[in-house]
Amino acid sequence: MAASTLTEVARLAGVSPATASRVLNGSARKPGKDIAERVRQAAESLGYIPNAQAQGLAKSSSGLIGLIVHDIADPYFAAIARGVQEAAREQRKMVLLATTGGGPAEEKEAVAAFAARRADSIVIAGSRSSRDEDKDGNSELAAELDRYCRNGGQVAVVGHPVVGATAPEGYHVVKVPNQELAGRLATELAGSWDGDFVIVGGPEGLLTSDDRVRGFQEGLERAGRRPAEVLRSAFNRSGGYDAGLELAARIKAARTNAGPSGEGGGAPKLCIFAVNDVMAIGAAAALRSEGLRIPRDAAIAGFDDIETLRDFRPALSTVRLPLEDIGRVATRATQRRLAGDDGDDGDGADDASPGDITGEVTLRRSTEAAA
Amino acid sequence: MAASTLTEVARLAGVSPATASRVLNGSARKPGKDIAERVRQAAESLGYIPNAQAQGLAKSSSGLIGLIVHDIADPYFAAIARGVQEAAREQRKMVLLATTGGGPAEEKEAVAAFAARRADSIVIAGSRSSRDEDKDGNSELAAELDRYCRNGGQVAVVGHPVVGATAPEGYHVVKVPNQELAGRLATELAGSWDGDFVIVGGPEGLLTSDDRVRGFQEGLERAGRRPAEVLRSAFNRSGGYDAGLELAARIKAARTNAGPSGEGGGAPKLCIFAVNDVMAIGAAAALRSEGLRIPRDAAIAGFDDIETLRDFRPALSTVRLPLEDIGRVATRATQRRLAGDDGDDGDGADDASPGDITGEVTLRRSTEAAA
């Protein structure tokens, strides 16, 4: 027993399907009051639910927004997803979720699947990669996106444009000032921290990570500090943990060496900048497991200001990113511009309200200099 | 310029649409090798992507799984969502996401929206409520689910059945042994903790919270302890924080009172059981803000074992729930049973592999008795 159809409703109400359609779904034209009521009653009594697939087929638009993330359980993506979800609700659309683990190949699959479902727009979150091994994946993804846009789809990418994508229209990039913010973080830290800096970064080629590393180095330079050494590991907690172990070993070694010859009580203390909060937490856990304390033995800072991590002690210095807003802005960017918009700079790929996204350096206990 | 259609592909390949369909999409019947290749080439060169809406219309099944959560940014739901996502991928389906904030009215909306999209199945996560104010909402939700199931839909609810739902078929409940596990937690804690217990619960009527409260009390009773007082507040971090402030005040008051008359060094220490991890973290933050330390001044335990919170210090005693599995199991339960299944106990609403979901009491530092 399948769901009842518009035709059945119409028949029960004694009108034509066309009329029933007009009253039940928003049409420009308004049927007579009396007839409208009859139709509504019929629909109600049959428990009629319009078939969105059929509607979509007829109108060739689905009311769907596709969201692509690496991993929905990652709080970073979960926060963005919340923003997307909210914006979707404003637009009275539903969100289709795809998680890809970060590979361009899977992202391409997801885009194709969304295209198949005729999603009105697609939001891609998660760092782009410029690594060699992803080169082919990237260009396939770019091609898929191009096609999708050419067919009228709207795309918003968070962070960086997909490498190689050149869609003429409907392709938006929500820029996140990772580099600038990391720079600010560095200069602020440099103001209160005398020791050396070390950066715990993700794999080289992960654009978000690279931006933050670069920005941090620039900030150090502006502050007249020497560049930080960069340790590379996985872009997640366990990567941070690994790097933390390595650093703990160094710190302990330096301490015992400096003990005898030390000038004033020990080696200069290290300030660790992990390119995201989750890595920072991992690094902190590693230090702790090695008997080191923060900020007594080393300072540590992260990036993102993940909400769930705010109760972590010592409170983590970080850069607050308005993750939810980012999701919202990206989603809104894909809403087709209405007439009268001051446009397009002509060259295609337009930025979504540039300048909208901004962050805030947030210094907390984990980087306090006090011995 | 819309996407190209199967008809166009067929024409380019010089075959009928039916044939093209057979080669491009899995059909039982296999076209000739040569013709198949031609079709594939045509499809490739046109960048053909099948229109899932049209396919769905024709086959009356959409390849969609609807997921309903309170809030996708809540790590509890995010973890479940990951499991759902994985199971969906196994079934080669996509997941449609709806977040409702927990109200039955919005959940009903979501179910209707999923029904409109002809989702093959729906997974509902998030605690059910039996509060009076939700009574109407619950019965409307139940009616909507009933209808959805009668039309052939599959539903899985995590935790408790929707109050009042009586769908004869396709309605599954993934039971989570909250009560039993809370009981085990209580008895284990009672073994190492001499002081009194207090429960920080969610609003009365939230079934998950109620189960955990009840189970914990039973566990205490089994251990020969007197029942714990129950504080009610919001089922989230801020609720935990509020309760924590209240408790901190009491603890401090008791301490100053007991000081003079104390037998052995102070009032008996309190062990706080918050019905979920996020509340526990909130409560811990409140205690800390009042200058109290854990577990020195009070012990605290949570429930869920949220991954992101595992690095919290002192490490939180809790009950590990296999959230991801729960999502997976729920999703799989909605997969229509194939012939030859040992069935149905006849009365309809069947449980999804009962006994599959189990948890594990995990005692950590936050409840260590050592002064």
Added chain:
DNA sequence: CTGTTAGCGCCTTCAA
């Protein structure tokens, strides 16, 4: 094995 013929449920011209 292939092509033809009907729909799936709805929306949207067009006439009435």
Added chain:
DNA sequence: TTGAAGGCGCTAACAG
């Protein structure tokens, strides 16, 4: 304002 007719893109019965 209302109804009739055609089509959205695809699949599932048939026929050849």
